[in-house]
Amino acid sequence: MRTPTGKAKVGQFVSRCIAIGSVIAIVFVVCFGQLINLQLLNGRWMAEAAAAGRTLQVPVHAMRGKILDANGAVLAQSVERYTIIGDPEAAQAYEPLCNKQVSNNCIQPKSQGGRTLGVVGAAQVARLIAPILGMDAKEVGGKLAGSGRYAVLKKNVEPADKRKLDKLGLGGIVYGELCQNRAYSDGNLLGAFLGGVDDKTNGASGMEQLENKALSGSDGYKVYQQGNNGVEIPDTLTDSKAARNGSDVKLTIDADVDWFVKKVLTDGKSRFGADWAVACVMDVQTHQIIALEDSDNILAGSDQAKLSVSRAVSETFEPGSIGKTFTVAGLMQHGVHQLGDRFQVPDHLDKNKQQYRDSDDHPISNWTLAGIFAQSSNVGMLMASDNYRDEDRYDMLTKFGIGQSTGLNLPGESSGTLTTPKVWDGRTRDTVLFGQGYSTSIIQLTNAVATVADGGVYRKPSIIVSRTDSDGHVINEPQDQGTRILDPNVNAQLMNAMESAADHYQQTVGVNGYRVAGKSGTAQVAGSGGRLTGIVGDWTGILPADNPRFVVTVAMKNPQGTYGGITSGTLFKQIGEFLMQKYEVPASSPRTDAIPVSW
Missing domain, CATH: 3.40.710.10 (DD-peptidase/beta-lactamase superfamily)
Incomplete structure (x- = not known):
């Protein structure tokens, strides 16, 4: 067999380089073309699609009206409460950082490299929020250990406790949905007469049912973009309708x-x-x-x-x-x-x-x-x-x-x-x-x-x-x-x-x-x-x-x-x-006109 000369070797090398260069050039052209397609031709569509994925319409619930007595004393009213929601998938992936910004997240004092040692994930989240919710950490952890992205942890949580949860920096993992709780003034006073409301705060019985249309009002909405942590992105509000609260109903009851x-x-x-x-x-x-x-x-x-x-x-x-x-x-x-x-x-x-x-x-x-x-x-x-x-x-x-x-x-x-x-x-x-x-x-x-x-x-x-x-x-x-x-x-x-x-x-x-x-x-x-x-x-x-x-x-x-x-x-x-005492009614004059009852 004849061994290639030096000139032939050079020719082969050049051919290979040209072939490789051609492939690279083709790949570059394809990538560049795709880049042009994405940024110039379809860039607007892609941006709109991304924005649409982050955009949601959130209902703004109307507050139910009050039921008042004849003197304006409140017999029934709606108070602001929150339903605390957990994201099991995000909770299970949670690893809290121990730094000055989120130091409240660190339950265990020992840390290494800015991360807690030992407990992480849903168990760690449960330990953080259970004391605030007044619940057992195992119960909370059990709810966060499930599948899916939505788990109700507790209903009717007061605003003060919701604010404590917000300070933990767990946005996107644990958050609150605004709701209403119907509160009544005095236990069994007018109990069944006032009645009650169902889970959607519609009147179920009593005066709550009779005056449901007046008390209910009408809900509104907000359209905005939401970040990965579930929080509204500033300046992204595109549409809204204000809720119209229900009417207050004054009774003749004192x-x-x-x-x-x-x-x-x-x-x-x-x-x-x-x-x-x-x-x-x-x-x-x-x-x-x-x-x-x-x-x-x-x-x-x-x-x-x-x-x-x-x-x-x-x-x-x-x-x-x-x-x-x-x-x-x-x-x-x-x-x-x-x-x-x-x-x-x-x-x-x-x-x-x-x-x-x-x-x-x-x-x-x-x-x-x-x-x-x-x-x-x-x-x-x-x-x-x-x-x-x-x-x-x-x-x-x-x-x-x-x-x-x-x-x-x-x-x-x-x-x-x-x-x-x-x-x-x-x-x-x-x-x-x-x-x-x-x-x-x-x-x-x-x-x-x-x-x-x-x-x-x-x-x-x-x-x-x-x-x-x-x-x-x-x-x-x-x-x-x-x-x-x-x-x-x-x-x-x-x-x-x-x-x-x-x-x-x-x-x-x-x-x-x-x-x-x-x-x-x-x-x-x-x-x-x-x-x-x-x-x-x-x-x-x-x-x-x-x-x-x-x-x-x-x-x-x-x-x-x-x-x-x-x-x-x-x-x-x-x-x-x-x-007679309450209304300070004047005393009666003597009776003088009684009709005989016997003869």
């Missing part, structure tokens, strides 16, 4: 009065061994509900409040002899009798193969209609109603609002039951004369009596004063102008009769220095077995009788002592004394 009524009912239930107690306080001039309570122990905003209905709203019962108020009103309004008409009343009466009895045995008594009412005689009421038509009986009850909607539309509210004369049997047509055979609620009954206190004018009750939007515009709730259902003279006589009825229970219902007009009631109700083995004892009273300001109605289920004037009347007395 929290001070409601608190006292709650205490009286709770103590009264225990004192009389009752199953439950409910009460309503109403302003006579406006028919606004000042207090609406029951003896149930339900915390506002709790799961129980969300699943329950206020007993003071939902409970219905036969009013018993309080119903005689509406019968006497009808007898006089329709010209059947006057209060001074005389009757000889036995303690029992057989009528249409039915026997009716008074609550106590007594000889034949010479009572006027006012006396029949004061003595609460069932037999006397039947005798006085011989010429009182069924249609008129029904009409008068409906005019007082019995069996009708109150217009409040409260969640769980019942209109009670009142059937028409067409379906009344021989006994029902008579029992409605003394408050049996139909049912009513504490609100309905209080408003009916407030009609008498208001001079014979029926008005729908109200529970809301106004709504104030986030701009401060106040929209007042319209007040019912009322409808006259009793002639003024008839109503004045009825007030007179109610004052005589209250005098009958002076020892238990009397409020020192003030005249009281009222009526007691006692009605049988179905027990657990469905038989009429239970009792509701109730009392309603007007204060002061000579210048009506308030109506207070109290009812108890199965109280020891039975009669409403003795049991519920005692609670009325306590509430009445409180009202």
Whole structure:
């Protein structure tokens, strides 16, 4: 074989260099071309794509409005809270630096080369944040040891604790999402009545549900770019819409009065061994509900409040002899009798193969209609109603609002039951004369009596004063102008009769220095077995009788002592004394116009 000459070797070397150079040149041209493509031709697209990857739209949640009492005291409000989120993937890769800037990250004092020794990753993050969150480090570490990029570590964290987390420099690993927590002013005060909200802060029950539209407001948003640590990049905000906070809703409830009524009912239930107690306080001039309570122990905003209905709203019962108020009103309004008409009343009466009895045995008594009412005689009421038509009986009850909607539309509210004369049997047509055979609620009954206190004018009750939007515009709730259902003279006589009825229970219902007009009631109700083995004892009273300001109605289920004037009347007395003192109501003038109750 012939060995290449030196000249040939040089030629081969040159050829190889040219080949290698050509390859390098081609690679360079390709790379340069790609560079031109990226920076000149597609550079804008690439930049926009990168920006789009960092850009996100973040909702800005509206704050839910407050629920206030009549004096502006806060009953329910939303407070700023945070849901603390962890990024498990970032936490597991975490190795904290021990330097002056982030010295708070160093739990262990020994370090080497600026890095901690020993614990790193999710366990280290857990040790840092667990004390601030008030949690066990193992529990936090377990959540951060999972897969994915999103783990809820704790909800409802206060802003102060969130700021402590921010100082740790763990942005992108641990961060907070702004949320709301609904706070209520006073535990079980108006518990089920106020109700509660769900996880999305929408009203779930009670007033929160009823006024959800007004309270909710509307959310806004922000569009900006986010850095790798999850923090907004300055000056990258491109679009936004401000959230519109919900309106504040002011109730007619006076929290001070409601608190006292709650205490009286709770103590009264225990004192009389009752199953439950409910009460309503109403302003006579406006028919606004000042207090609406029951003896149930339900915390506002709790799961129980969300699943329950206020007993003071939902409970219905036969009013018993309080119903005689509406019968006497009808007898006089329709010209059947006057209060001074005389009757000889036995303690029992057989009528249409039915026997009716008074609550106590007594000889034949010479009572006027006012006396029949004061003595609460069932037999006397039947005798006085011989010429009182069924249609008129029904009409008068409906005019007082019995069996009708109150217009409040409260969640769980019942209109009670009142059937028409067409379906009344021989006994029902008579029992409605003394408050049996139909049912009513504490609100309905209080408003009916407030009609008498208001001079014979029926008005729908109200529970809301106004709504104030986030701009401060106040929209007042319209007040019912009322409808006259009793002639003024008839109503004045009825007030007179109610004052005589209250005098009958002076020892238990009397409020020192003030005249009281009222009526007691006692009605049988179905027990657990469905038989009429239970009792509701109730009392309603007007204060002061000579210048009506308030109506207070109290009812108890199965109280020891039975009669409403003795049991519920005692609670009325306590509430009445409180009202007269709080509102500094002038004392009554002596009574001089009592209509005779006997002859």
